[in-house]
Amino acid sequence: MQEREKRIFGMLAGCALGDAMGMPSEGMDAKTIRTTFGTIRRFLPSCEKDVLGRSFKAGQVTDDTINTLLVCDAVIAGQGSFDPFVYLSLLQTWICENRGQSQYMIGPSTKQALQAIADGIPLEEAGRNGTTNGAAMKAAPLGIISDYKRLDQLIDHVSLLCLPTHHTPVAIAGASIVATLSSYALQGGCDMEDMWELAERVCSHRRAYDLAAELDDIREYMIRHEKAEILRYLEKKGNRHRNDPDDPGRTDTSRTVRSGSV
Template identity: 45%
Template sequence: MKKRIRGVIAGTALGDAMGMPTECWSQDKIKERFPEGIDRLYPASQNDIFGRTLEAGAVTDDTINTLMILNMLKKNHGKVCVDDYIKELSDWNENSGVSAYVSGPSTLKALDKIAKGVPVEEAGVTGTTNGAAMKIAPIGIVSDYREMQNLIKNVYQICLPTHNTKIAIAGASAVAAAVSYTVRGGSSIDEIWNIAYSAITAAQEYGYDFPSASLPFRMKQARKILDEEKRDEGSILKRLYDEIGTGMETIETIPCVFAIVELANGDTWKAAQLCAQIGWDTDTIGAISCGICGGMNPELPEKEVTLIEQVNGLDFNAMAEDVLSYV
């Protein structure tokens, strides 16, 4: 289990770092710059849309927020304490110097509201983006998918301040349940889809009813693309980009995540490469997809993982050891 937990955490960082250089690029732009695909970690480009000068292996808010959740769980002996998470997130947002360039719009908007005295329960009622799902993996690690209601309640606590909407909570719940299944030894692609659907259904009573298309329907459409294109990676990525969308909204991100997990057959390194080429929110789709795959198949490309640890000052083994005692 420790190895699988490490796979989830390191996989999240790997997908994030692989997708960082192409974040907010179109598929055509990525193909033009990387005609042979992306098979290693790259630094941010000179024309990075956010003006970042990040080196190869650097992570973004996807990993940073995931680590905040891990820190909160460690501080509270495996229990969710949303106030501690908000404090750490607010401190980082104010003092990191990079938050404005890497944090999502729902998070920034909610933090601004909280700072102005808006109650936590009201701050995230328009948060429909993937900022909840991107950081939720630790909740999946410490919550058992076989006790779904408890898992959903834990997810809801994390979503409450920034993403208190039905769609964001449903998407984050699907991810947390999938991660929970993998760290407990599960590796069936079909079962991952089934558990995700179960989590979405169980999460329906939570969150503000902000308008959204049907997440289960969009997920079924994404899987239909896999079947119709007979595992042709280029055609599948193109259709996901064109028909499902690969942006930062939960309704786009989550269907693509589960489609990538299946297309990569749970291989973390393969998923990282696919996500880096999918276009738009490449780092977040990568972080979530590779987190799930890392639990399924924790044999990761250690050269790249070591680089990520060195560049960001991380120790994935120690993190896995810390959280293991709370599972």
């Protein structure tokens, strides 16, 4: 296996490992995580307090990993390019073939967008309300086909990824940070200061948000949501897989993003 292939494998394995570690506490607040699990340091099954009512086994992944692999499948189908129509078709097929799981595996923005498409809304309009982190969670594979040194092209790739379900400035900006750090890591980058600088550069990049959007609004959202998932890890410089009880919410996504992109 070549060095780049090893890094790609590590990126995908990191996504899955982080996702599975965060799965049991997904959606819980800090107090519930602390009283139920303390600090999660190994794979655990979902419990009776699972906010989605799941009965997942220890080590089982969520929609974060499923979508990440579907993005990979779309890139493979496109022989190195990404087509949102191909990705959407793969996602719809997976949902149809996994009815038992998909009810727990599709986020609110994705569910809303898929319903809009089923109702006849054009793909270009279906994702205009998607502001959740469903874009960031699956963006790491775009680092394989994008170069962080060419941000315009990278953000264009991310915009295509976001088109069906999360085509909003904040979602595109958040996912662009993930893809940028993924590209940096896949090229052998590992300097924390570089990662900080790259995240800030993407956050300030004109192509990452609509010209009509206010930069201050984007910055505020990024600090509170997408960007914070990565930068919190950079700040701690600690174990990217450990679940911190003071880091609640979408613990599956935050671990997927951290482990897959940095």
